[in-house]
Amino acid sequence: MKINEIIKKGIDELKENNIEEPILKMRILVANIINKNKEYITTHGEDVLDEDSKKEILSGIDKLKKHLPIQYITKNQEFMKLKFYVNENVLIPRSDTEILVEEVINTYKNEKVKILDLCTGSGCIAISLKKYIPNAIVYASDISKPALNVAKINSTNNNVEIKFICSDMFKNIGKNRFDVIVSNPPYIKRKIINTLDEEVKNEPIIALDGGNDGLNFYREIIKQSYEYLTQNGMIFLEIGYDQKEELIELIREAKRYEFIKAKRDLGNNDRIVVIRKV
Numbered sequence: 300m301k302i303n304e305i306i307k308k309g310i311d312e313l314k315e316n317n318i319e320e321p322i323l324k325m326r327i328l329v330a331n332i333i334n335k336n337k338e339y340i341t342t343h344g345e346d347v348l349d350e351d352s353k354k355e356i357l358s359g360i361d362k363l364k365k366h367l368p369i370q371y372i373t374k375n376q377e378f379m380k381l382k383f384y385v386n387e388n389v390l391i392p393r394s395d396t397e398i399l400v401e402e403v404i405n406t407y408k409n410e411k412v413k414i415l416d417l418c419t420g421s422g423c424i425a426i427s428l429k430k431y432i433p434n435a436i437v438y439a440s441d442i443s444k445p446a447l448n449v450a451k452i453n454s455t456n457n458n459v460e461i462k463f464i465c466s467d468m469f470k471n472i473g474k475n476r477f478d479v480i481v482s483n484p485p486y487i488k489r490k491i492i493n494t495l496d497e498e499v500k501n502e503p504i505i506a507l508d509g510g511n512d513g514l515n516f517y518r519e520i521i522k523q524s525y526e527y528l529t530q531n532g533m534i535f536l537e538i539g540y541d542q543k544e545e546l547i548e549l550i551r552e553a554k555r556y557e558f559i560k561a562k563r564d565l566g567n568n569d570r571i572v573v574i575r576k577v
Contacts, residue, residue: 300353302329303344309360316364319498324369328359331373366497379427383453388445390506392423395564396483399537399571400424402562403481404431406533406573414438415475415527417468417482417520420506422450422461424481429459440464440472443505468516469523476529483537484516485509513539517546525555528576533559540568550574 306325313321326337332355333348348356359372370376370391376383378392379400385391400423403414411434416425418441425439439461441447447463454461464471486509492500499507509515517536524534534556538546543561550556556574564570 300348301344302333302340302346302348305329305348305353305356306340306344309356309363312360313363318363318366324363325360327369327373328363329356331375332356332359367501368498371501376421378423379431381423381427381430381457383421383423383426384449384456385421386449387501388443388503389421389449390502392421395566395570396424396537398562398564399481399483399535400427400431402571402573403428403479403535407432407435407479409434411435412478413476413529414479414481415440415472415477417480418442418484418506418516419450419463420446420483422453424483425450425461426453426457426459428481429461430457436462438462438464438472438475438477440466440468442467443503446503446506468519469527472527475527477527477532478529479533479535480520480524480528481535482516482520484520486513486516486537486539486542488513509539512545513542514545514549517542517549521549521553521556525553525576530576532576534574534576536572536574538569538572540570543569543572546572 309325310321326340330337330340333352362372370385371387374384376385376392379397413436416439419425419439425437429435429437444465447465485507487507489508489511547558550558557577559573559575561569562571
């Protein structure tokens with residue numbers, strides 16, 4: 300079977316199953332399996348696939364039809380111009396989260412700063428921060444050992460040193476104090492999860508479920524961070540599009556922090572809040 304033939308077959312089957320972006324996904328799938336770039340796929344459509352590649356691509360099509368994210372099939376996702384290995388144990392890094400990372404980078408640049416990334420998942424936040432703030436000392440924690448295994452692979456692949464801790468939030472952080480605590484915690488309201496896109500529902504629920512009102516992890520972070528921050532230490536949080544006012548209220552109620560700013564993503568949705576210990 301030729302490259303263009305299997306791509307057409309895949310596109311037709313994905314369309315029949317109402318899979319979004321079928322053309323892009325087929326090009327990514329085929330390029331990944333034959334270890335070429337997407338441009339090669341376009342210019343070499345008449346090339347005949349070997350039997351192993353054909354079988355692997357057909358298997359990938361079946362997985363896509365079941366709403367498995369393409370990133371879990373290719374085991375790859377780009378974030379902050381870096382490559383990250385991903386599997387079903389971690390949330391797939393999103394471009395919206397780059398707003399969070401860029402804000403920390405712009406705030407500290409070349410400073411020697413100690414950072415804790417809570418709920419690290421794939422490690423994309425911690426690793427990106429270490430890559431772009433070389434003088435930083437970066438810790439990354441997660442309750443999930445399989446997720447931490449993925450993050451460790453990504454740390455090695457991106458040639459950065461991260462101190463990983465398996466911890467339920469602050470439980471195993473010890474007596475460390477940090478200049479920065481950053482987190483993209485689970486923040487989806489529990490009742491909303493079943494209404495999410497089918498592909499998103501194939502990502503780990505533990506990385507999505509923020510409790511009944513979506514604020515469980517923020518409450519814990521705001522309650523406990525004070526004891527783990529240095530004087531004037533900062534907290535950078537990714538939030539859901541409709542959570543800014545609720546977060547600001549939680550911050551005010553704590554009476555331990557100063558609200559610094561909120562920032563929107565490219566879709567003009569509220570995406571991050573930044574606060575400082577006082």
